[in-house]
Amino acid sequence: MKKEFNLVKDCSQKILAISDTMEILNGKWKMSIIACLCYKPMRYSELLKEVTGISGKMLSRELKDLEINELIERHVLNTxxxxxxxxxxxxxxxxKQLTNTIADWGFIHRQRIISGMKKTTNSKS
Structure with a gap:
């Protein structure tokens, strides 16, 4: 009975931790921004080009959010x-490890879906 209670408690704690993480990293763009900045510091315009599809207004909002959560720093250059x-x-x-894990899973998933689509297309022929 005690072991079962611990499993439920552990599960609840994990779900809470995942919920907290998803709250901070929510949305379509934050993980892409973080992944870019893991490789090198970037100016706003560079991020706008690199993160395909994001609007300037959304990029500004996401950068502020990431800065509030202490994940990135903003530096005004003396130029x-x-x-x-x-x-x-x-x-x-x-x-960084999380972004790499998500990217690895994404590559595998994309290949799986594309190969599944090819099989479906070939079987209809």
Missing amino acids: SPVAVEYQITDYGKSL
Whole structure:
């Protein structure tokens, strides 16, 4: 009985932790932004080009959110005109393994779906 209670408690704690994580990383763009910044600091315009499909307004909103959660830092560069660069924090770097795992799963999933579509197309011929 006690072991069963611990399993339920462990499951509940994991679900809560996942919920907290998804709350911070929610949306379509945050993981892509984090993944980009794990490789190098980038200016706003570079991120806008790299994260395909994101609007400027959405990028600004997501960057502010990531900064509030201490995952990235914003640095105003002493240039003319003034430029802003974003970089991953040490805390944000803890997500690099997660972005790699998600990317690996995404590659495998894409291949699986594409090969499944090819099989379906070939069987209809």
